[in-house]
Amino acid sequence: MTGRLTIVGLGPGAAELQTPQARAALATATDLFGYTTYLARVPEQEGQARHGSDNREELDRARAALELAYTGKYVAIVSSGDPGVFAMAAAVFEAIEAGAPEWRSIEVEVIPGISAMFAAAARLGAPLGHDFCAISLSDNLKPWETVVRRLEAAAAADFVIALYNPISRARPWQLGAALDILRGVRAADTPVVFATAVSRADETIEIVPLGDADPARADMRTLVLVGSSATRTIARPDGRAWVYTPRRAGAVAVGKAEECAI
């Protein structure tokens, strides 16, 4: 007997940003797995078992969930944001590839969610309005030199850059080093955004120029966005500001836009 495993994106936090597909999966699962902090966002349900674990136990959690799904249960693993973006989905497929061949017959479904960078961008205006990239600053699973190489390439290509996993107690200096690299390439007045706990009760959003961007503004719940050379702020009468990146880049002869048809 083979069950099902669903990897559910909870979105950034607010229930109104969670898809109906995610809710349906959470309501029908027999077993929920996840980092305890994320599991706490899912309402308790009679008869549904909950298996919470620490956020450094991803691979063990994936294996335990696969084992249970293989016995015929309907297992859901929860992930904040989108489960495919620096989250649980990759861990599950790593576990499958290295695991028992039978696991390949388990029905695995991934339910996308609103990732932190898009929730943050929406609060600001349209900072991701043109070509962008997402880089995890964690050097737990990749050498710091790889992070540096990607930051340099992203800066040279003039991408808007979203930095995930900017800082933690065990990784206190990486965000500062990353901002230093970017300061060497981008103008000091490039808008940088520190978006913390977006869509949750303790949300804070700060817009600062790259020249003044202090890594101490970030914690583990922060998404850092660094504008491209084209990213702009629009001052508003009430003192707030919008941040956006125009669709136009460099000198172009043709004038007509074209909305993406996807």
Add this chain to the structure above:
Amino acid sequence: MTGRLTIVGLGPGAAELQTPQARAALATATDLFGYTTYLARVPEQEGQARHGSDNREELDRARAALELAYTGKYVAIVSSGDPGVFAMAAAVFEAIEAGAPEWRSIEVEVIPGISAMFAAAARLGAPLGHDFCAISLSDNLKPWETVVRRLEAAAAADFVIALYNPISRARPWQLGAALDILRGVRAADTPVVFATAVSRADETIEIVPLGDADPARADMRTLVLVGSSATRTIARPDGRAWVYTPRRAGAVAVGKAEECAI
């Protein structure tokens, strides 16, 4: 009197991937603006005016919506996927910055949605499981040399690459040129995904090696994903396959992972 303008992300197509926040905004708007194809996805509602236009009229649409919002209406502009990703949000802020100073007092809200790259990734497994970038192949608003420079940088940095706006009748050769550039850098067996109309009735998803990736597989509704050097496929007993990118990159001394806490 100043009204409100909401830019609503409809998600990739399926209603079950549309957030409750998006639905609430659509239900309460007095006026809906959008590319007619996207407007057709929103159920008709008594007393709600609909202003459809062509997908090459983004800036005019943004201006018309702002003018109406300024008169006190509650205007919603719809966008497919996430409105901040190669879509209407940037056009609206361009219009605001260049437009009447009074427009800066309009309450503008952006409601994020599931962008095509994440809907496609979820169908496949976890191809965006590690650092990635998104590039629009349209050279209507940026010189082709900028696209080339970004593709080369993304390839050198070993990002997973999502290509938006891959092809259209007016831009028939750009996707082929982009794939040629990537073939010069990445291995011929790198997984490439053509994901068309994801989550809609006519969805098709094809996984092909970069060496055989034929641009003719794409149309305007296609999102093209090109794996990094680490992206892998897992064959399944029924002939299907998962595609994922491991969280680990390069040689690392430390073993413990860490789930993103955003």
